[in-house]
Amino acid sequence: MKLLQEIVGHKQSVKILNKAISSGRVAHAYLFAGPAGVGKETTAMSFARALLCSHPAGEDACGICRECRQLSSGNHPDFCLVEPAGSSIKIEQVREIQRRVPYRSYQGGRKIFLIRQAEAMTAEAANCILKTLEEPPGDTVFILLSARPQILLPTILSRCQTIYFKAMSVPDLIRGLVNLKGLPEEEARLYAALSGGSMGRALSYASGSLMADRDGANALAGILWHGSPLDAVELAGKASESKHKAVFTLDTLACWYRDLMVWRETGKAGSLFNTDRVDIIKMEAARYDTGRILAIIEDIEATKRKIEVNANTRLALETLFLRLI
């Protein structure tokens, strides 16, 4: 588990948290808002540890006291992680929090409730937690995490201090990957470029678990170029196994066409995302003019938006792929 001072990127957010600790003005509820995989939870855990530590070193945890070790090993009795049970956070889970809140902490320090995917609270659960967020006892700190804060109840937003987390910059991601994984910088650059600003996704690329999926999505452009309508329908079927897979495929495909366009316009391999596929990019880029590539990227983005607001995933992909052949 990291110390706050070890968090890569998010300087401004960490500074606000450090200041809250050093001034003794810790809010009773925080909302960490920002895209998935950028480091909200890592930062929240570091913040929680600094708040629970019995021998804090200035604005940060010591990392070695009993409290620090208990939190790192997932055994701190005054730290409670709440996450969706299935697709939502249910009212019973919120009631369980409310039962614990009035009691004093087990170890004499603070009690911390970390709520993952806060936007997944059912309407009932969200209404139920409002009162608790308003006036929790002084030793209680809530940290809500959300990649979609815009769908939280305004009344919840107004009771939390919001800390914003932006997508990470490519240089920060490279630095993080080199530090965390000891990767050569060239390899780290590839994963950072593909990650869309998400350290979580960059790490999945680095572990190899996403590279095959990326290759599959990238290959779609070539297959659709030569393919038949039947191919388009079959490929759409495979890519729409889940909404998550469909969105990943579309993100990756948009990056691929972006690379074709960048190659056409600049001829510079250093500006590509898929720096390990220059030969194929060169070949495929010759098939399109820039206007056509821009239209394709817009079409992909529009399809992604439709899927995100719950259009029929398979139908949306089929119509896109049929337009691309």
Ligand SMILES: [Zn+2]
């Ligand atoms: Zn400590």
